[in-house]
Amino acid sequence: MNQRLGVLLVSVMLFTGVPYASAAEVLTNDAIITMTKGGLGDEIILGKIKVSSGQYDLSTTGLLRLKTEGVSDTVIKAMLEASGPVRAVAPIPASPRDTGREEQDAIALYRQEKLTEAVSAFDRLLAERPMDDGLKIWKALTQLEQARAMKDAKAPGYKPLVMNAYAALQPMGQRQPTNADWNFAMAKAFWLNDRPTWSSRAAGKAIAVRPNFAEPQLLLGDLAYDADVAALSLPPGNPSRESALRFGGMAARREYEKALALPDLPAALRAEAHYKLGVVAVEIERKLGAARKHWDDAVAADPTCRYGRMARAKLGATAAP
Numbered sequence: 001m002n003q004r005l006g007v008l009l010v011s012v013m014l015f016t017g018v019p020y021a022s023a024a025e026v027l028t029n030d031a032i033i034t035m036t037k038g039g040l041g042d043e044i045i046l047g048k049i050k051v052s053s054g055q056y057d058l059s060t061t062g063l064l065r066l067k068t069e070g071v072s073d074t075v076i077k078a079m080l081e082a083s084g085p086v087r088a089v090a091p092i093p094a095s096p097r098d099t100g101r102e103e104q105d106a107i108a109l110y111r112q113e114k115l116t117e118a119v120s121a122f123d124r125l126l127a128e129r130p131m132d133d134g135l136k137i138w139k140a141l142t143q144l145e146q147a148r149a150m151k152d153a154k155a156p157g158y159k160p161l162v163m164n165a166y167a168a169l170q171p172m173g174q175r176q177p178t179n180a181d182w183n184f185a186m187a188k189a190f191w192l193n194d195r196p197t198w199s200s201r202a203a204g205k206a207i208a209v210r211p212n213f214a215e216p217q218l219l220l221g222d223l224a225y226d227a228d229v230a231a232l233s234l235p236p237g238n239p240s241r242e243s244a245l246r247f248g249g250m251a252a253r254r255e256y257e258k259a260l261a262l263p264d265l266p267a268a269l270r271a272e273a274h275y276k277l278g279v280v281a282v283e284i285e286r287k288l289g290a291a292r293k294h295w296d297d298a299v300a301a302d303p304t305c306r307y308g309r310m311a312r313a314k315l316g317a318t319a320a321p
Helices: 002-016 029-037 042-051 060-068 073-082 099-111 115-128 133-152 159-172 180-192 196-209 214-232 239-247 250-260 267-283 288-301 306-317
Strands: none
Touching (some): 060 073, 060 159, 099 115, 115 133, 133 306, 159 180, 180 196, 180 214, 196 214, 214 239, 214 250, 214 267, 250 267, 288 306
């Protein structure tokens, strides 16, 4: 009897709008997906949508993701209807904690390559500030760095991370067109999703907004390197292959060297540039001695960062017998 009464009370609160713990909650696509995967029926989710404020990503990408994750057409339609007129969102009370400091700590975790911890830190901040584009960009950059690490290691399964980051970034296009970090994040997402032309444009815009921005400069080097590798895989006699055989590595090397010439380049990024110059030297230019010199420089720049460790592994693998 008591159990039936408890169920009845919960149903009444959901469908009559009695203020309770959900009163200040703002529903998002992720919340809808979580409820769907948790086994809640459409009737319960529809009731939750009715009594809650919503901040939904209803772009084409957002809708497709909802469908892929199993959200029903009925629930998606309710989300669209709820987002028609502008709904008031309850203001988030100011936190007594130093959220600015917490944000800097989360960014530091990203810089230190502690990517799983950084994602969790950004998630905690976004729970309090769900409309903060800056936090969304940093979380997306962290997810993209996780994907890049998987790609560097030739590990499969990194594309879902890329798509999740893109789904968060894409709706900001009209709000953040001149934000250098947003443009770089988009460039990285395009690159990891095999869209080199779009990636190059976005990276170029990031540099135009912030001229000494090293990360997109390095990305332009990655794009040039990828183009040479693709050209060299073509059949003999192909004009692109012949051009890559003659001039291969020049464009990538130029972009990486531009990054190295930037003032106050962080040690980890210096290590990355030297590591990649070494890869260009050995894989495209066939100059093992030059490659080993760059890998030595990468280790000297930052032996503990990912590219410093990768350079050390390359040196070990190419050591003279």
